Amino acid sequence: MTKLVEIENVTVSYREDIALKNVSLGIEEGTFLAVIGPNGAGKTTLLTVINGLGRILSGSVRVFGISLTLRNIGRIRKDIGYIPQNSNIDPRAPISVREVVSIGRTGKIGLFRRQSYKDKKIVEGAMGLVSIDDLADRPIGHLSGGEQQKVAIARALAQQPRILLLDEPTANLDIKSQKELTDLIDRIYKENKLTMVFVTHILSHIPTSCKEAVLMKKGKIVWTGKIGSALQESTLSDLYDYPIEIVDR
Ligand SMILES: Nc1ncnc2c1ncn2[C@@H]1O[C@H](COP(=O)(O)OP(=O)(O)O)[C@@H](O)[C@H]1O
Ligand SMILES: [Mg+2]
The missing domain is CATH 3.40.50.300 (P-loop containing nucleotide triphosphate hydrolases)
Known part of the structure; x- marks a missing residue:
């Protein structure tokens, strides 16, 4: 091994x-x-x-x-996907759940590069995997603690970590x-x-x-x-x- x-x-x-x-x-x-x-x-x-x-x-x-x-x-x-002890996203930030999960891709593709069709698919797939599809357009500040943790996991998975x-x-x-x-x-x-x-x-x-x-x-x-x-x-x-x-x- x-x-x-x-x-x-x-x-x-x-x-x-x-x-x-x-x-x-x-x-x-x-x-x-x-x-x-x-x-x-x-x-x-x-x-x-x-x-x-x-x-x-x-x-x-x-x-x-x-x-x-x-x-x-x-x-x-x-x-390496990392889900920190305390959520490091300010809930007041004016961004949606989908955008937070997309942050997981930026490490791979670079901050200012456009997401390809494949990147978007990966982001949607990560949200699907943790069952937060229906929250995709919600502001990040409008979630319960459990939902926020799922978003953090989806963000890490969107990175396709080892x-x-x-x-x-x-x-x-x-x-x-x-x-x-x-x-x-x-x-x-x-x-x-x-x-x-x-x-x-x-x-x-x-x-x-x-x-x-x-x-x-x-x-x-x-x-x-x-x-x-x-x-x-x-x-x-x-x-x-x-x-x-x-x-x-
Ligand atoms: N940023 C920091 N500055 C100073 N001391 C720290 C810091 N982070 C952790 N420590 C100290 O290091 C030790 C281990 O902390 P930590 O790794 O956070 O433990 P755990 O996650 O098991 O609770 C503790 O004594 C803690 O007080
Ligand atoms: Mg600790």
């Missing part, structure tokens, strides 16, 4: 704070990986490292077999929207066989087709393995520094 991401001994710091300490991680093509851990564990920082935006103090990162350097970051990032990074996409949603989005993410993985990394601190939000896990705590990967074995009372209690009881109902 090809490793799409190879992180070796990476340390990241924000001023005097160390956010990642000597982290190593390989992600094989086609894997759906959950990154689980409490707030402040370094999960978002790990995603920014993969996405070429981490402030790396030491260590090395290869994505798609290429070393991440300032010169080739732009090229590599075209193939890797999809999802940073707590379900964290702020009500229970119905959360379940809908979890099922949607599950379906996207099954239908596209993308390599996906799903960050969460809420264990019940992990889609069922996600089978691999890394557990993070205080800037370190403390455990790697199958998700079934990660979700054990003793492992989770250590991770969250809190007694966690798994209850069968």
Whole structure:
């Protein structure tokens, strides 16, 4: 199997704070990986490292077999879809859902190039895949939290990425929207066989087709393995520094 991401001994710091300490991680093509851990564990920082935006103090990162350097970051990032923890589109911006999803294409075709017929098809296809066709002409500010997350996913899919990074996409949603989005993410993985990394601190939000896990705590990967074995009372209690009881109902 090809490793799409190879992180070796990476340390990241924000001023005097160390956010990642000597982290190593390989992600094989086609894997759906959950990154689980409490707030402040370094999960978002790990995603920014993969996405070429981490402030790396030491260590090395290869994505798609290429070393991440300032010169080739732009090229590599075209193939990485990123759904950030907080939506980075101002809801007051006077743009429609279709235009937001089209932003996903601009990375590929350039900002001021006209979209071809094929680009438009890809944008419509991405909206169809997450079932937001009927929202296409709505202003971005007029959507619920769940709908906004679907738009963010469609935008990333319009990019036709090789890797999809999802940073707590379900964290702020009500229970119905959360379940809908979890099922949607599950379906996207099954239908596209993308390599996906799903960050969460809420264990019940992990889609069922996600089978691999890394557990993070205080800037370190403390455990790697199958998700079934990660979700054990003793492992989770250590991770969250809190007694966690798994209850069968
Ligand atoms: N932009 C930043 N400036 C300073 N410190 C930061 C910044 N982003 C994150 N940190 C710190 O780095 C650590 C890891 O943060 P983060 O990767 O966001 O964790 P998580 O996503 O697991 O909650 C935390 O201690 C956090 O306070
Ligand atoms: Mg985070």
